[in-house]
Amino acid sequence: MPESLADQVLPLIRTKERDLWEYGRSNEQGRRMLEGLDILEEAAAQISKPHPPYPAEEVFDVAHRALNSAVRVLARADDSAGIIGDAVRGLLALHPQLAPHGRMKGAKLKDWFIKFHDGPGGYFFELDPVQYQESLGKNGLEKIREHFTGPEAEDNSRRVYFSQRFAVLDRDPEAILVTHLRDRKVPAWYEDAARVLAEIGEYDRAIEIAHDGYTHGGSPWQQDDCAQYYLTLVAEHQPERLREETFNVVTLLPTARTASQYLELVEDSEKDAARAEMEQVLAQHPRECALFRIEHRDDDLATLRYVDAHLNGEQDMREVLAERLFPTEPAIATQVFLDRIADRLVKAESKRYRPAARGFVKLIKRARKAEAPEALEVIDKFVAGLRQKYSNRPKLMQALDEQGL
Numbered sequence: 001m002p003e004s005l006a007d008q009v010l011p012l013i014r015t016k017e018r019d020l021w022e023y024g025r026s027n028e029q030g031r032r033m034l035e036g037l038d039i040l041e042e043a044a045a046q047i048s049k050p051h052p053p054y055p056a057e058e059v060f061d062v063a064h065r066a067l068n069s070a071v072r073v074l075a076r077a078d079d080s081a082g083i084i085g086d087a088v089r090g091l092l093a094l095h096p097q098l099a100p101h102g103r104m105k106g107a108k109l110k111d112w113f114i115k116f117h118d119g120p121g122g123y124f125f126e127l128d129p130v131q132y133q134e135s136l137g138k139n140g141l142e143k144i145r146e147h148f149t150g151p152e153a154e155d156n157s158r159r160v161y162f163s164q165r166f167a168v169l170d171r172d173p174e175a176i177l178v179t180h181l182r183d184r185k186v187p188a189w190y191e192d193a194a195r196v197l198a199e200i201g202e203y204d205r206a207i208e209i210a211h212d213g214y215t216h217g218g219s220p221w222q223q224d225d226c227a228q229y230y231l232t233l234v235a236e237h238q239p240e241r242l243r244e245e246t247f248n249v250v251t252l253l254p255t256a257r258t259a260s261q262y263l264e265l266v267e268d269s270e271k272d273a274a275r276a277e278m279e280q281v282l283a284q285h286p287r288e289c290a291l292f293r294i295e296h297r298d299d300d301l302a303t304l305r306y307v308d309a310h311l312n313g314e315q316d317m318r319e320v321l322a323e324r325l326f327p328t329e330p331a332i333a334t335q336v337f338l339d340r341i342a343d344r345l346v347k348a349e350s351k352r353y354r355p356a357a358r359g360f361v362k363l364i365k366r367a368r369k370a371e372a373p374e375a376l377e378v379i380d381k382f383v384a385g386l387r388q389k390y391s392n393r394p395k396l397m398q399a400l401d402e403q404g405l
Contacts, residue, residue: 005043005054006062012036013066013073013087020077030083033070037090040066044094047101060095060102067091067121075120088125096131110140114147117158126161130169141169164196171200177209187213187222191229203237215252224253231261254282256291263296286310290317300324301332315340330372337363338382345386345396353399361403 012032020026043059046052070088079085099105104112113127113136129136129144136144147153148162160179167175180193190213197206210230214223227249234245243265250258259278266274275296282289290311293303304321307314315336322336341359344352360383367375383405390396 005039005058006065009036009039009062009066010069012039014069015073020073023078023080026077026079027081027083029073029077030079030081030085030087033073033084033087034090036066037087037094040094041090044098047098056098056101057103060098060104063091063094063098064102064104067095071116071119071121071124074124085124092125092127096128096135099132099135102135105135106137106140109135110143113140113144117148126158129162129165133169168196168199173197173200173202173205176200181209184216185218187216187218187226189213190216191222191226194226194229194233198233203233207233207238214249220253224255224258227253227258231258250278250281254285254288256282256288256295259288259292260295287314290314294320301329304332304336315343326366326370330367330370330375331378334363334367334372334375334378335382338379342382342386345390348390348393350395353393353396354402356396357399357403357405360400360405 013036015029017025017029020029040059040063043054046054047056047059067088070091074084074088077084099109109132113132116122116127129141133141145162145166149159149166153159164179167179176196177193180196181189190209194206194210194213197209207230210226210233214227214230216223231242231246231249235242243262246258246262246265250262259282263271263274263278278292279289282292290303290307293306294317297303300321304318304325307317307321311317318336319340322333326333341356345356360379363379364376367379383400387397387400
């Protein structure tokens with residue numbers, strides 16, 4: 001007789017393990033829970049097909065029991081890696097999808113919904129009444145609204161969350177703005193409001209609010225995130241305006257990412273002019289300009305010179321360019337790689353010396369393989385300079401001698 005769905009899933013979710021505070025044991029439990037989630041998701045996917053292996057009611061019952069067990073496991077585990085949390089989030093996504101198929105509806109589901117927030121699950125997560133509206137029914141939803149947003153509600157952060165979600169459930173744009181924008185001081189709140197307006201199909205209003213958010217001022221990275229969502233909305237719902245609005249965004253918030261997006265929108269015949277225009281827009285932001293040039297300019301040597309002239313401490317960026325330059329300019333590229341080793345040797349620590357010497361050897365092998373005598377000459381001069389500069393470091397001299405340098 002084949003195993004029931006519960007017999008397959010629940011032993012993977014539940015555990016009597018007492019040492020889940022240990023990182024490794026917690027991760028192993030999380031991986032088992034993800035296996036159980038995979039089985040449940042596969043069973044759920046079969047429900048709508050002819051002759052599913054498990055009745056929909058049974059799939060919900062197992063998912064419900066698994067979720068209740070999973071949050072208890074999470075509450076006593078060191079989930080620093082987030083693996084158990086990922087499993088719980090998967091179950092949380094599955095549960096409302098399956099709820100219409102279960103026996104737990106109306107008042108019973110309402111009681112469980114409220115109890116979830118009073119138990120360990122509520123410490124980590126909040127359920128979404130919008131996702132459960134079909135299963136809760138009108139009376140269940142009103143009881144939940146009263147419990148979490150009424151005069152007797154004690155948890156203010158939870159009151160805010162449920163006020164926001166019930167504004168969505170009511171499909172009330174004005175209530176959405178009141179609950180999400182708050183004091184209108186933070187760009188991220190504008191993005192949140194725009195996303196929720198889009199959720200109820202108010203796309204023009206969402207575009208308007210996202211525009212207000214990215215032009216509002218405040219945290220630059222929040223402005224940029226809001227601008228990216230704004231462009232996503234424009235692309236989906238007002239595509240004829242996308243090029244113009246992308247230019248407006250990059251002008252106000254000059255970043256390599258948005259400049260690249262603009263370049264993708266222009267015709268091939270306009271690429272060169274648009275590239276130059278974007279470099280001009282980014283000119284007062286050297287790092288963004290350098291990132292843009294790395295992606296869109298063919299002249300890597302000129303870009304390297306730009307980085308050296310305008311930026312300090314961008315060795316990773318320099319090495320990206322050096323890798324691309326090595327076939328045609330091996331000496332210049334090798335000097336960039338040597339600069340990394342030189343930086344590591346500024347501080348006199350003997351543990352750095354042997355890795356540095358091995359780094360020289362790798363560069364020598366690469367130069368020989370490429371048949372680049374000019375690169376070998378750069379390395380020889382560099383090592384000679386090191387020997388002279390750090391002659392008072394016997395352990396460094398020893399490390400170089402050991403590698404025949």
